Amino acid sequence: MSEKFDIGLGHNDYTLRKQGDSDFVSFWSDQAKNLHWFSTWHKTLDWRPPFAKWFVGGTINASYNALDVHQSAKSDKPAIFWEGENGDSKTYTYGDLFIEVQKFSNVLKSLGVTKGDRVTIYLPMVPELPIAMLACARIGAIHTVIFSGFSSASIKDRIEDSKSKIVITADGGYRRGKIVKLKEVIDDAIEGFDFVEHVVVLERTKNKISILPKDKLWKDLMKTISDSCDAEKLDSDHPLYILYTSGTTGKPKGVLHGTGGYLTHLYSTFKWAFDIKDSDVFFCTADIGWVTGHSYVVYAPLLHGATQVMYEGAPDFPDVSRMWNILEKYSASIFYTTPTALRMFMKFGDDVPNSFDLSSLRLLGSVGEPINPEVWKWYYKTIGKQKCPIIDTWWQTETGGMMISPLPGLETIPLKPGSATLPIPGVDISVVDEFGSDVPPNTKGYLIIKNPWPGMLLTLWEDDEKYKNVYWSKYPSCYYPGDYAMKDTDGYLWLLGRADDILKVAGHRIGTAELESCIVSDCDVAESAVCGIPDEIKGEAIIVFTVLKDGVTTDKNILEKNLTTKIRIDIGPIATPKQIYFVSKLPKTRSGKIMRRLLKSIASGEKIGDTSTLDDPSAVDEIQKIITKN
Ligand code: WTA
Secondary structure: OOOOEOOOOOOOOOHHHHHHHHOHHHHHHHHHOOOOOOEOOOEEEEEEOOEEEEEEOOEEOHHHHHOHHHHHHHOOOEEEEEEOOOOOEEEEEHHHHHHHHHHHHHHHHHOOOOOOOEEEEEOOOOOHHHHHHHHHHHHOOEEEEOOOOOOHHHHHHHHHHHOOOEEEEEOOEEEOOEEEOHHHHHHHHOOOOOOOOEEEEEOOOOOOOOOOOOEEEHHHHHHOOOOOOOOOOEEOOOOOEEEEEOOOOOOOEEEEEOOHHHHHHHHHHHHHHHOOOOOOEEEEOOOOOOHHHHHHHHHHHHHOOOEEEEEOOOOOOOOOOHHHHHHHHOOOOEEEEOHHHHHHHHHHOOHHHHOOOOOOOOEEEEEOOOOOHHHHHHHHHHHOOOOOOEEEEEOOOOOOOOOEOOOOOOOOOOEOOOOOEOEOOOOOEEEEOOOOOEOOOOOOEEEEEOOOOOOOOOEEOOOHHHHHHHHHOOOOOOEOOOEEEEEOOOOOEEEEEEOOOEEEEOOEEEEHHHHHHHHHOOOOEEEEEEEEEEEOOOEEEEEEEEEEOOOOOOOHHHHHHHHHHHHHHHOOHHHOOOEEEEEOOOOEEOOOOEOHHHHHHHHOOOOOOOOOOEOOOHHHHHHHHHHHHO
C-alpha cells in the first residue's frame, strides 16, 4: 500500500462527481453555462461515434470569452506578467491584451485572412504569441502553432499539410543567452510554397535578418490599424486550432480542436484542479508550442480572468535558480511544471530553492510524464513545504484538457505520490487487457476512455480515416490513448508510460517512426530502429540503432556526428539521440518486423525475455556485445 497524503482545500462537493457519473451530457451542459454564448445550443451532444459535436446550434468565440467578458471588471488587472530570458519584463493587463488582440485581428483581416483560413505561428514565448492566437480565434481563423524548437524540415511538413496562408515569426528568440534564428528557419521552410502569401515578422532580438518580398514587419502593420474588431459568432464546433503531434507513423498528425466543447473542458478543469481565485498568480512553465501551453497558458487562465506569469527562456538560465527567482518575484501561488524540470531542480540541491521565499505557493501541478514518487515527495516537501497539494494531471494533445487529476477545487481526496488519482467527473475510464476486459486491480493494462468528453479532438486535419484508425479501432466505441495504466484497489489510476512507439523525452512527444524516417533518409544509412531507455532526468533518452549501406567505410565517429547534426536540423534539438550504435543487422521477426521492444530491453540492460519469434538470433548477440563494449 502506498503512502497517502490527506491535504485538501476544504472543498467537499461530491455532487458534481455524482452528476457527471450519472449523466455526463446534462453535466457538461451545466458546465458550458459558465461561458459566454452568443446563442445557446439546442442539443448538448451529437455523438456519431467516433465523431462528437458538442453544444450543437450554440455560437461562441474563444477570444471573446478570454478578453471581452473581463473588460468591465478587470481591464486593469494584469493578465500576463511577462519575463524575458534576458531580463526584460512587461505587464499586459486585460485591457492591454484586448486592444492588442483587436489590432492584430484587423492586421490579419487586412492581409486577407478570413474565417477557416489557417495561420502558422512560429514565435518564441513572447506575449505576441498569445496575442496572435487570440486574434486568429477572434476572426475564426485556425491557428497552428509550431514549437519554436522545431527545425525547418519539421516545419515544412506542418505548413504544407495545413496550407497556411500566413506565417507569423520573429527575427529571433532567446535560448540560454543565444539567439535562435527563427526567421531563417521559416525562409528555408516555406521556399516554393506559393500558398503562403505573407510572413509577419516580429522584432524580438533586433538580430539582422533578410527581408524577402513576402515579409511584413509586425510593428509596421500594427502602427495605424484600428483597435476595434468585433468577435465573430462561431459555431461551437468551429475549429480553433490544429496542433501537430507525433504519432506512430513518420508524419506528425494534425490534431484538430473545436471551440465550445474545448473551452468548456478547459474552464472546468482549470477551476477544479487549481481552485483558481481572483487573487492567484498562476505560473505554468510549458511552452505554448505544446498543448499544455495552448490549454493552460493561453486559454484556461484567460477564460477565468486570472493573472499569470509567462517566461520566455530556459529554466536554468542564467543560473539554476531562475525558476525560484521568478516565483518569488511575482509571488506566484500556483506552479505547474513537468517531472523532467523537477528532476533537474532536485539534482541542483535543496539549497537553491531554500534560499528563496516561496511562501506564496498554495498549489503545485505536474504534467506530461509519469512523476516518480521520489520526485513527488521532493516537490511536496522542498517546494510546497508540506502545505501544497500536488496536482498530477494526466491528459494528451488529443484530449484537449486534463482527464485524470486530483481536483482540490472540487473535492478532498487523499493523494498518493505517483498516482494521478481519479478521472475528472463525467469521464469514464477503464484499464483493460488486449481483448477489452477490465484487468484486476494492481495489474498493468491499457487505458481506455469509454465516453465522449467536451475537449476531445474533432478529428485529424483532413484525415477522418486516420482519426478512426489511430484512436477508435483497437477497442470498439472506446478511445485508445496509447498509454499503459494500472488501477489500485481504491480505484486510483497509475499511469505507466506509452504502450506504443512514441517516446516522451523531457516531456516532449517524439515518434520513433519520425526519427527513423529522418535517419534512413541519410545517404549512408540502409536501416534504422529507434527506442527509448530510462533516463534519470529526461524520463526517457533516445537510442538509435543503424545499419549502414554496403560499402560505407566512413569513420564511425564522423558518421555519428553527421547523423546527430541531421536529426537536429531536420527535427530539432529535442530529438538529439543519447547514443547511436552501428550494427550489421536489426533483430526482426520472421515476418520482417523490427523488434523495438527487444532493442529497448537490451539497451536498458534488462532481461530480454522470449526471443523465439526472432528470425536471426545472432543480431541480438552482436548488439549485446556492442552495448557492453560502450
Ligand atoms: C504522457 C501532454 C503520466 C502520456 C499534456 C500521454 C503523462 C502523453 C501525464 C501525452 C501524467 C501526460 N502522468 N503520463 N500526469 N501527462 N502523460 O500529447 O503518455 O504531449 O499519453 O500531452 O504524455 O503527451 P502530450
